[in-house]
Amino acid sequence: MSDDSETVYVRTNQARDTREVFHTNEDCRYLPEDYRLWDREDAEGWMLRECRNCADNILQGPKSHDHYRAAVKADPEDLDL
Numbered sequence: 001m002s003d004d005s006e007t008v009y010v011r012t013n014q015a016r017d018t019r020e021v022f023h024t025n026e027d028c029r030y031l032p033e034d035y036r037l038w039d040r041e042d043a044e045g046w047m048l049r050e051c052r053n054c055a056d057n058i059l060q061g062p063k064s065h066d067h068y069r070a071a072v073k074a075d076p077e078d079l080d081l
Contacts, residue, residue, distance in 0.1 A: 005039040005040060005041055006024070006039070006040040007037050007038070007039065007040070008022040008023060008024055008037070008038050008039070008040045008043050008050075009022060009023040009024075009026060009028075009031055009035045009036075009037065009038075010022045010023075010035060010036050010037075010038045010043055010048065011032050011034065011035055012032075012034040012035055012036055013034065020046075020047070020048050020049070021048055021049055021050065021051040022038065022040070022043040022048045022049070022050060022051065023035070023050075023051045023054045024040075024050060024051070024054040024055070025051075025053075025054040028051060028053050028054050029053065030051055030053055031051075
């Protein structure tokens, strides 16, 4: 991978009957645990398309850690504990 390319996440064992996509968001709820890092250019060259969830920048479901990250970064005095 070159330094100026965008890294994407591609399922390691992509079954032929599944939609062939790459992910641009590591927190995507549809990104499987078994993935490899690819250059976006290579993924597009293999005719993979960007996951719609990643393209819309939707963070939801069990892999979304926004609330957790915000709580970790917050000043303890600001938290209502």
